[in-house]
Amino acid sequence: MSILSKGGTEMRISNLLLPTLREVPAEAEVISHQLLLRAGFMRKAAAGVYTLLPLAWRVVRKIEQIIREEMDRQGGQEIMMPIIQPAELWQESGRWDVYGPELFRLKDRHGRDFCLGPTHEEIITSLVKGEVNSYKQLPLLLYQIQNKYRDERRPRFGLMRGREFIMKDLYSFDRDQAGLDVSYNKMYEAYTNVFSRCGLQFRPVVADSGAIGGSDTHEFMVLAESGEATVLYCGDEKCGYAANQERAETFSAASPITNALEQLQTVATPGCRTVNEVTELLNVPPEKIIKTVIYTTDKENVAAMVRGDREINEIKLYNALDCVRLDLADEQTVQSVTGAPVGYAGPVGLSGVRLVADPEITKMVNAVCGANEKDKHLVNVNPQRDFKPDVIIDLRLVKAGEPCPHCGSELHEARGIEVGQVFKLGTKYSKALGGTFLDENGKAKPYVMGCYGIGVTRTMAAAVEQNYDDRGIIWPVQIAPYHVIVVPVSNKDQKLLQAAETIYNGLNATGVETVIDDRPERAGVKFNDADLVGYPVRVTVGSKGLANGQVELYLRRDGETVLVPLNNVVGAVKAKLRQMD
């Protein structure tokens, strides 16, 4: 009965650190947070920082193993980089200042600055810079699975947004853009495999590249109600367009300009500050209104314009402006820029600010906008004639129901949890840190880089968000902490206990990861705990079945129960597990 003799897993619930809770901890809001606490998978050490207990760690290791296999399949090489990183590298790349308070910073006893790595571009670029000097050594794909640290302003939702989390990050180094494209496609394929193998429903979407910089990027979204991101995807499966709302595009059918341009007029609109109020008072539809919103950046003031029935996508605006900070202007700024309180801004006659307009604005005829004067609006405003935008660029926040930019079908909306992202970085870090190699002609060139992350602990939480019912977690079999729990219904009946032991040993001996609930609890307690923890298969050993030479297989996901003969339990269990895989 020793562990060694089986060479597999051996675990009795009586001896397992699996502190299940009957009640939902008050601090947990989302379902994965609640269930991972209740089912005894983890405990909080500090806000956004958790200890993973044995079952959670098994799940994490399974996810990691799947990731390793897929990274290795694409030629990735696993390494381990430090968590503690010297400030100098971050100063060289410029991110010591840019990253802001999210970066956990610390000093050593000599007062030297360090940080806890939120990501590892700097470290790996400096490593490769020293060791890889020839085009003959490229391409190179290096990855690690490592703790990451981000001092989130608001850690929340348990493992979904922690301050310490486990991440797989791979960095690709290529000679040129074409090489990067190949590496990127490899990773895209690897990610698709990883999340499929984890048993998750997901969708790769076109994404914004954010502060990391770079051009092409996709996010891998696990679809779940609790997701923090909004995803827009084409209703036509063949088209396949899908994008993060931050980045989603659409188009509007150009309506030919038929109306004659009428004369610009000022009208009184007392107390009308919102689009709705103006439409009601003037009896015009919102698509006739030029919504003008004042922003400030670290460089200038900006007036952003979209149609009254649209919303501004601040990410798009930010990207259009080449600035570090972008904020909605406060009341005083609005007053000084427009000469009017908030609600009466308009592009006509506005000076000292950059006018940024959505393309739809340029197609408007005889529109309405604020007059830059309290309680006044302008009507019959016409772009070009009455004002000229400095920049015309897509600023629209795209919503469900609008047309797909590729095929024109209707776009749908879903919530997603971002579990992975692939980036084409280009030469941003290699240039900043001087990472170059010599090409065939002996010419020094910067590496063309990509970076590719998977949130491992977040993936575990996302799996729970997508797989649970009112009884508890329902693990996809591929990442379940154990495949099977054997539950003897009685604690007294020696024959029954013996049968349960035999099944338990038989399953483990053939590689099925099995635990036995040997606690002196009543059957109901064991059943409820088993449902809560979410083992894919439960083998129930009871006296009635045993009298007929049978035990019961209970399948967690669909609740199905089947009787199987004692002499074929292992075969039957394996068959069921294969079906689930």
Place this chain on the structure above:
RNA sequence: CGGGAUGUAGCGCAGUUUGGCUAGCGCGCUUGCCUUGGGAGCAAGAGGCCGGGGGUUCAAAUCCCUCCAUCCCGACCA
């Protein structure tokens, strides 16, 4: 960082308004009996710096000041 809320046993909570005796309840935990197919029952126990510090008072979980922690909404962000 702005707004809101909460800190009392491992978990969930009452008690605080109106200061007062030994700080309570349910679950969980320990021991015994009993029970054994969906969170049983009886009995006896263990377990508290009432978030920390300072103050008011004869007396503070309760009132005042302050700090801290945690959660929610927002803003922000790989």
